Amino acid sequence: MSDTVDELVAGLFRSDARATARLITLVEDEAPEVARIQSAIRDRVGRAYRVGFTGPPGAGKSTLVAALAKHWVNDGESGRVARVSIVAVDPTSPFTGGALLGDRVRMTSLDPSVFIRSMANRGRLGGIAATTDGVCDVLDAYGSDWLLVETVGVGQSEVEIAECADVTVVVLTPGTGDSVQLLKAGLMEVAEIVVVNKADRPGADSLVAEIQSIVGMRPHSDVPMPIVSTVATENKGIDELAKTIEEYRTQQVSRGLLETRRKRNLRAKIQRLVEARLRREIWGGKGASEELDATVECILRKEETPWDASERIVKKWIR
Ligand SMILES: Nc1nc2c(ncn2[C@@H]2O[C@H](COP(=O)(O)OP(=O)(O)OP(=O)(O)O)[C@@H](O)[C@H]2O)c(=O)[nH]1
Ligand SMILES: [Mg+2]
Incomplete structure (x- = not known):
């Protein structure tokens, strides 16, 4: 017999990885149990810091996220080993099954205290953001300190993912030409920290300069946007990126901005859920x-x- 939701939630609270994985599957499948799960875990949601990573395909997001996870696990605050969870959202067509598997394989070499979940963006009634948010809530209740959410930023998905995150990191690369265009097109809207990854490639410095000039033209650029160069494959710049994210969080907390941000995210979440429900009612x-x-x-x-x-x-x- 399969476990009941209560048993699974009890397992989740004991940080049992199997129960956690089962709960995530229920949320991902938009199973009827989702409402029960949400109310059972709600007291434990809100502790994890959620970092969204977006950028063009192949920018090195997975490599970067894996390196950061390693950094935080080994470098836990207050002497305790930090718990890091990774959600990799693949918003492309079902044909990218290979890439998804690639992610899983690449990341399983990580520390066992890193929980990794890949999910495909297919046939979500409530949209990718609602599902991702639900999965993140489970991983939050699991006891994650850091929740890293990766998504390909090629259209609307990055805006939706930004609404699930406490901070959004945009990952760009030199030499491809599309980075600056993407930044102008829409990524700028969500960028709070910019990473120039693959800084071992030619053109990294000029890309940083270009980004600086674009960032400077933002209408509300009262605070300078951090730009960090990394070589994720060689672990270069990872410490600095981790520090930048930590400082961002400290600033958010001390200025009361984290609360504002989460309220704004919640507003968007409610709107999305209501709209999805109405769509189902009307067209389903x-x-x-x-x-x-x-x-x-x-x-x-x-x-x-x-x-x-x-x-x-x-x-x-x-x-
Ligand atoms: N030279 C170089 N290659 C890198 C760097 N970071 C990642 N790569 C390589 O770039 C390729 C893509 O890396 P991924 O981490 O899968 O990129 P991604 O952005 O997650 O890709 P998608 O999820 O498919 O959009 C891999 O072959 C990596 O080894 C880097 O800093 N320098
Ligand atoms: Mg990836």
């Missing part, structure tokens, strides 16, 4: 698809405009 119900088809025909026959159709459908739900 019986006959919804047929009604949509019929509406299309009506519009094509010029009997209704798309605007009128949307009004009619919305009015069915808002009374």
